[in-house]
Amino acid sequence: MSFPAETLELVQKIIKRYPKGKHKSAILPILHLAQAEWKWCSTEVMDYVAYLLSIEPVEVYEVTSFYTMFHLEPVGEHVIEYCRTGPCCLMGGVEVYDHLKKRLGIQTGETTADGKFTIKEVECLAACGWGPVFQIREKFYMQLTAEKVDQIIDELSK
Amino acid sequence: MKILTEHIDVPGIETIDVFCKHGGYQAVEKAIKKMSPDEVTEEVKKSGLRGRGGAGFPVGMKWSFLAKPEGIPRYLVCNADESEPGTFKDHYLMWKSPHTLIEGMIVSSFALGANTSYIYVRGELMYVIHILEKAIQEAYDKGYLGKNILGSGYDLDLYVQAGGGAYICGEETALLESLEGKRGNPRIKPPFPAVKGVWQCPTVVNNVESIAATSWIINHGGDAYAAIGIGRSTGTKLISASGHIRKPGVYEIPLGITVEDFIYSDEWCGGIRDGHKLKAVVAGGSSVPILSAEMILNTVNGEKRLMTYESLSDGGFVTGTMLGSGGFIVMDETTCIVHNTLTFARFYHHESCGQCSPCREGTGWMDKVIYRIEHGKGRKEDIDLLVDVAKKIEGNTICPLGDAAAWPVAAAIRHFRDEFEWHIEHPELAIQPGAVYMRPGASWA
Numbered sequence: 001m002s003f004p005a006e007t008l009e010l011v012q013k014i015i016k017r018y019p020k021g022k023h024k025s026a027i028l029p030i031l032h033l034a035q036a037e038w039k040w041c042s043t044e045v046m047d048y049v050a051y052l053l054s055i056e057p058v059e060v061y062e063v064t065s066f067y068t069m070f071h072l073e074p075v076g077e078h079v080i081e082y083c084r085t086g087p088c089c090l091m092g093g094v095e096v097y098d099h100l101k102k103r104l105g106i107q108t109g110e111t112t113a114d115g116k117f118t119i120k121e122v123e124c125l126a127a128c129g130w131g132p133v134f135q136i137r138e139k140f141y142m143q144l145t146a147e148k149v150d151q152i153i154d155e156l157s158k
Numbered sequence: 159m160k161i162l163t164e165h166i167d168v169p170g171i172e173t174i175d176v177f178c179k180h181g182g183y184q185a186v187e188k189a190i191k192k193m194s195p196d197e198v199t200e201e202v203k204k205s206g207l208r209g210r211g212g213a214g215f216p217v218g219m220k221w222s223f224l225a226k227p228e229g230i231p232r233y234l235v236c237n238a239d240e241s242e243p244g245t246f247k248d249h250y251l252m253w254k255s256p257h258t259l260i261e262g263m264i265v266s267s268f269a270l271g272a273n274t275s276y277i278y279v280r281g282e283l284m285y286v287i288h289i290l291e292k293a294i295q296e297a298y299d300k301g302y303l304g305k306n307i308l309g310s311g312y313d314l315d316l317y318v319q320a321g322g323g324a325y326i327c328g329e330e331t332a333l334l335e336s337l338e339g340k341r342g343n344p345r346i347k348p349p350f351p352a353v354k355g356v357w358q359c360p361t362v363v364n365n366v367e368s369i370a371a372t373s374w375i376i377n378h379g380g381d382a383y384a385a386i387g388i389g390r391s392t393g394t395k396l397i398s399a400s401g402h403i404r405k406p407g408v409y410e411i412p413l414g415i416t417v418e419d420f421i422y423s424d425e426w427c428g429g430i431r432d433g434h435k436l437k438a439v440v441a442g443g444s445s446v447p448i449l450s451a452e453m454i455l456n457t458v459n460g461e462k463r464l465m466t467y468e469s470l471s472d473g474g475f476v477t478g479t480m481l482g483s484g485g486f487i488v489m490d491e492t493t494c495i496v497h498n499t500l501t502f503a504r505f506y507h508h509e510s511c512g513q514c515s516p517c518r519e520g521t522g523w524m525d526k527v528i529y530r531i532e533h534g535k536g537r538k539e540d541i542d543l544l545v546d547v548a549k550k551i552e553g554n555t556i557c558p559l560g561d562a563a564a565w566p567v568a569a570a571i572r573h574f575r576d577e578f579e580w581h582i583e584h585p586e587l588a589i590q591p592g593a594v595y596m597r598p599g600a601s602w603a
């Protein structure tokens with residue numbers, strides 16, 4: 001297991017952001033790169049990150065298990081992270097979420113049989129005024145309605 | 159009066175050329191070429207600028223606490239973790255106008271004598287991180303960052319750090335732990351970050367909005383900033399407005415306008431969405447006490463409540479609330495307060511780091527008990543149980559997340575106890591989809 005050459009270069013650049021000997025600080029940025037590369041943080045991936053930073057694997061495990069963005073189980077091609085917090089609920093978030101689950105035929109935390117979609121519930125995404133909101137990778141989908149959800153799923157199913 | 163968002167809708171403002179055309183980086187020129195670091199700090203002190211991350215601690219004073227031992231580096235870390243439900247102003251500012259923050263970072267780092275600074279952004283905002291990194295590169299290319307800035311001999315490197323999805327990393331010591339590559343467990347204070355911060359070096363942590371405001375203060379003077387606002391609530395504040403209003407969004411207000419104006423004027427929220435009436439407001443992000451319509455519009459003395467730190471907290475927690483981070487969540491009469499409180503309780507339960515038993519266990523209890531009330535399984539004694547658990551968390555934890563979890567529950571019961579009682583007494587009605595308790599005499603608009 002290895003990053004492509006240009007990612008490895010980026011890793012070296014990231015490590016230089018911190019004082020000498022404090023390279024452990026690079027753990028979160030590198031985990032983000034790793035998850036972008038391999039979709040989820042398997043033990044193998046986490047061990048590789050530990051190896052890159054010359055730290056103990058457990059130092060990586062304790063970080064990934066703390067932060068919610070890291071997937072510790074395999075996920076589908078598109079991970080839909082749905083905001084379940086108050087302000088989004090005020091804007092009809094619960095109903096839209098129910099529609100999403102029905103449309104995909106899965107519950108929170110599950111992946112569709114074709115491996116296309118995983119849905120996860122997350123807390124406030126700092127987009128409350130534009131709710132209901134979900135995020136797929138780096139992209140925010142805002143002011144969601146049942147119709148918009150259908151369009152997005154149709155688009156991504158192609 | 160707009161300070162941070164005056165040019166936010168100018169096309170191309172995210173590029174350094176357009177930003178400079180609108181007066182950008184003049185504060186860097188002025189501070190670095192014409193002022194000493196102490197003079198910069200002095201202006202910020204004079205401005206009366208208070209921390210915009212939630213606690214409202216004076217920024218200039220915080221800076222003057224920074225320890226300056228010989229030969230040990232100092233750091234400025236910008237808190238862009240923005241995870242408090244209801245708050246999305248920092249997201250908006252960084253996304254639309256990244257140089258507004260970067261310019262403030264340079265001015266502030268210069269004042270503190272920091273040669274390396276970080277902007278810690280919640281990892282979910284990866285697209286914003288890319289925007290910031292692009293803008294930082296532009297600033298390096300123009301010589302506003304890097305070695306010997308503007309020939310002054312002052313060096314500054316600026317980096318963006320991504321978080322991993324954890325509200326607690328907004329708490330400043332948890333943020334520093336996270337920046338060190340660890341779990342975001344808050345530290346016991348003292349020592350304070352000003353003495354032992356990141357990598358045990360003196361560190362200042364400030365919110366995005368606090369740092370961004372320093373450029374204007376340097377350009378126009380601390381006195382000019384202090385002239386805006388009322389009393390100790392000086393300057394402008396970004397308010398994230400969400401919920402049942404006609405125009406949700408981020409507004410920069412001069413501190414001191416009335417709450418009523420903010421909600422109903424077309425300049426701001428534009429009133430409650432069509433055909434509905436105001437029921438309640440959470441004025442400063444999910445952590446602050448919810449107030450009923452009457453209480454948010456007027457203080458207990460019958461005065462119009464103002465958008466200031468002091469006026470919003472008038473009446474203490476009995477009849478008042480807090481400005482907090484400025485996450486202004488508006489609810490109309492279709493809102494079930496129990497359900498809203500449940501989402502907050504679930505949030506804090508999910509986000510507790512688990513170090514302190516009162517917080518770890520208490521947030522779990524509150525979540526579960528409100529869940530059963532909301533789902534028609536509540537017991538008579540549950541309301542007092544919730545009040546009791548909230549009391550036992552408050553003040554008994556390492557960091558203020560415990561308080562932040564207890565207050566919304568305690569306040570919802572304080573001001574809307576009848577809704578909780580109705581859920582318990584009429585479970586068959588309460589579990590109907592969209593069910594909302596109506597007070598006797600109240601009506602749907």
Ligand SMILES: Cc1cc2nc3c(=O)[nH]c(=O)nc-3n(C[C@H](O)[C@H](O)[C@H](O)COP(=O)(O)O)c2cc1C
Binds near residue numbers: 210215
């Ligand atoms: C649980 C918790 C979460 C917080 N989240 C944030 C946050 O997301 N952004 C922020 O600026 N401050 C947050 N704070 C406040 C910070 O601890 C700190 O006071 C602030 O960053 C200082 O900057 P300021 O003085 O400029 O406001 C949080 C505090 C607590 C207790």
Ligand code: SF4
Binds near residue numbers: 343509511513517556
């Ligand atoms: S109060 Fe809660 S979040 Fe804060 S340190 Fe204790 S357990 Fe962690």
Ligand code: FES
Binds near residue numbers: 088126129
């Ligand atoms: S509540 Fe959904 S983004 Fe804030």
